Amino acid sequence: MKCRFDSSVLSNEFVDLGHCPPSNAYLKPDELGEAEIHYPLKLYVNEHNFLVQVDECKRAEEIFGDDYAYFSSFSLSWLRHAEEYVNMMIYRFELSSQNQIVELASNDGYLLQYFQAQGIPVLGVEPSSSVAKAALAKGIDTIVKFFGVKLARRMKANGMAADLIVGNNVLAHVPDLNDFVAGIKILLKTNGVLTMEFPHLMKLVDQVEFDTIYHEHYSYYSFYTVSKIFEAHGMELFDVEEIPTHGGSLRIYGQHTGGCQPTSPNVSALLEQERDKGMQSLHYYQGFQQKVDRVKIALLKFLIEQKIEGRSVVGYGAAAKGNTLLNFCGVRSDLIQYVVDACDHKQGRYMPGSHIPIVDESRIRQTQPDFVIILPWNLKDEIVEQLEYIREWGGRFVTAIPKLDFF
Numbered sequence: 532m533k534c535r536f537d538s539s540v541l542s543n544e545f546v547d548l549g550h551c552p553p554s555n556a557y558l559k560p561d562e563l564g565e566a567e568i569h570y571p572l573k574l575y576v577n578e579h580n581f582l583v584q585v586d587e588c589k590r591a592e593e594i595f596g597d598d599y600a601y602f603s604s605f606s607l608s609w610l611r612h613a614e615e616y617v618n619m620m621i622y623r624f625e626l627s628s629q630n631q632i633v634e635l636a637s638n639d640g641y642l643l644q645y646f647q648a649q650g651i652p653v654l655g656v657e658p659s660s661s662v663a664k665a666a667l668a669k670g671i672d673t674i675v676k677f678f679g680v681k682l683a684r685r686m687k688a689n690g691m692a693a694d695l696i697v698g699n700n701v702l703a704h705v706p707d708l709n710d711f712v713a714g715i716k717i718l719l720k721t722n723g724v725l726t727m728e729f730p731h732l733m734k735l736v737d738q739v740e741f742d743t744i745y746h747e748h749y750s751y752y753s754f755y756t757v758s759k760i761f762e763a764h765g766m767e768l769f770d771v772e773e774i775p776t777h778g779g780s781l782r783i784y785g786q787h788t789g790g791c792q793p794t795s796p797n798v799s800a801l802l803e804q805e806r807d808k809g810m811q812s813l814h815y816y817q818g819f820q821q822k823v824d825r826v827k828i829a830l831l832k833f834l835i836e837q838k839i840e841g842r843s844v845v846g847y848g849a850a851a852k853g854n855t856l857l858n859f860c861g862v863r864s865d866l867i868q869y870v871v872d873a874c875d876h877k878q879g880r881y882m883p884g885s886h887i888p889i890v891d892e893s894r895i896r897q898t899q900p901d902f903v904i905i906l907p908w909n910l911k912d913e914i915v916e917q918l919e920y921i922r923e924w925g926g927r928f929v930t931a932i933p934k935l936d937f938f
Contacts, residue, residue: 532586534577535708535750536760541575545583546741546819548572551858552883554745554851559880567884570746572855576816580759583732583751583816585744587706608913610641612776613699617645620695624724626651633686633693633718635678636701640666647671654691656682661876679707683714692720698727700777702757703748712764716787724792725766725785729757733808734779736815739933741823741859742852742906743778753810754781754801761785770795778909778932822933827860829935834866842901844929846870847914849877849889853906856931858884867904871895892918899924908932 532541550569558567576583620626628650634643637655639662646653647670655673657663663675676682686692696719705711719725730743732753744751758768769792770784781801786792809815837844846853849872857867864887872878877889895903895918903921905914908930915928915938930936 532575532584534580534582535584535706536580536582536763537577539577539579541577541584543576543578543813543816545574545576545816546744546823547574548741548744548823548855548859551745551855554747554854554883556883557849557877557880557889558883558886563881563886569884572744572746572859574744574751576813578813580756581753581811581816582756584749585746587749606910606913608910609776613642614645617642617649620726621646621649621651624695626695628652630694631691632695632697633691634697634699635715636698636704637666637671637673638662640669640671640673642697642699643671644669679710679714680717681714683717687718691718692723693718694720694723696723696725698725700728700730702727702729702752703750706749708750708760709764712760712766716764716766719787721787722791723786726782727785728774728776728780728782730777731773731779731781732756733805733810736819738778739819739822739826740778741819741826742856742932745851745855747851752781753805754783755805755811757781757783758802762788767794768798769793771797771801773801776909823859826931826934830856830860830931831862833929833935834862837902838866843868843898844902844904845895845898845900846887846904846906847918848872848905848907848910849874849882850907852908854883854885856906857882857887863887868898868900869894870906895921900926902927902929904929904931
């Protein structure tokens with residue numbers, strides 16, 4: 532495998548999660564009898580720039596296709612996060628109706644709707660037609676294509692250059708990293724600003740968040756690495772914030788090299804923090820497999836004990852991270868009876884690999900399970916508040932990452 536940034540050959544293994552189906556390839560009932568393709572989920576780390584990546588086993592066009600099932604608007608906490616972000620950007624960069632906002636991987640318009648509501652022109656770029664249709668239905672202009680140099684040139688030629696480019700949780704999903712960042716450079720106006728959010732590799736390692744690893748997450752970044760990538764394409768990062776989303780993420784702020792925005796002390800502070808952690812040495816990335824294996828053993832032990840004692844366990848949140856966890860641990864419907872999800876696009880389908888049925892929330896009240904495992908643990912507080920009623924019959928909540936926890 533070659534590094535998708537500098538093309539060097541990778542030989543340093545970070546973690547091996549076995550073979551898994553694509554994390555968002557939810558199955559229809561008539562597909563359960565068909566063969567399911569599993570791909571290796573093994574990650575490597577570059578010893579020079581410390582980019583962590585998985586091989587592109589399945590083309591992005593196949594993953595983010597017409598049947599893509601992740602709709603951002605189904606999480607209330609994520610919507611609040613988006614609205615707060617919009618208000619901050621409008622205030623900080625004095626955005627108005629004279630500016631153009633472009634979001635890359637705009638999903639169902641969950642974020643752009645808040646800019647639009649304040650009279651600021653917006654444009655989304657979203658490769659998955661299933662979620663793009665939802666954005667278009669809200670009146671949000673959306674280009675249904677993958678973003679890169681070719682599209683950026685066409686957009687700029689058509690007067691769509693951006694004062695603010697937004698990219699939340701898209702950088703990890705990009706197989707052709709250099710083409711994507713080069714496209715941003717083209718599309719961004721001379722004094723324009725870029726912001727991107729993505730899970731911080733430091734949090735993934737320190738909190739054993741291996742379930743955030745799946746095939747559509749091609750790359751995993753430290754601030755040091757992402758700074759080098761943008762620098763190579765004539766851009767500089769002038770600010771960075773550590774935010775709590777997805778178990779610990781970074782929000783980076785970029786501009787053309789030599790731009791008018793002053794460099795925040797946050798930049799040097801985070802680079803120093805990562806350096807002190809040892810993130811610029813291979814030693815930091817070694818031993819992660821053993822931590823992951825301990826999580827697997829603890830979860831399986833718990834599930835088997837409940838099975839023996841006749842207690843029922845169900846899951847909440849048919850999230851991609853849940854599919855990584857369940858498939859790596861070899862969990863099937865004999866140990867977790869069903870998974871509840873609020874998204875009606877997933878209900879009636881089955882989790883890939885594990886074939887656990889996905890149902891609506893009413894099933895919980897009907898069956899009164901002893902334990903509810905929260906698979907998207909990053910939304911734990913929101914889910915616990917929503918399902919507080921399970922305590923009426925003595926039900927308890929469980930999370931598996933970074934260790935088995937009951938509450």
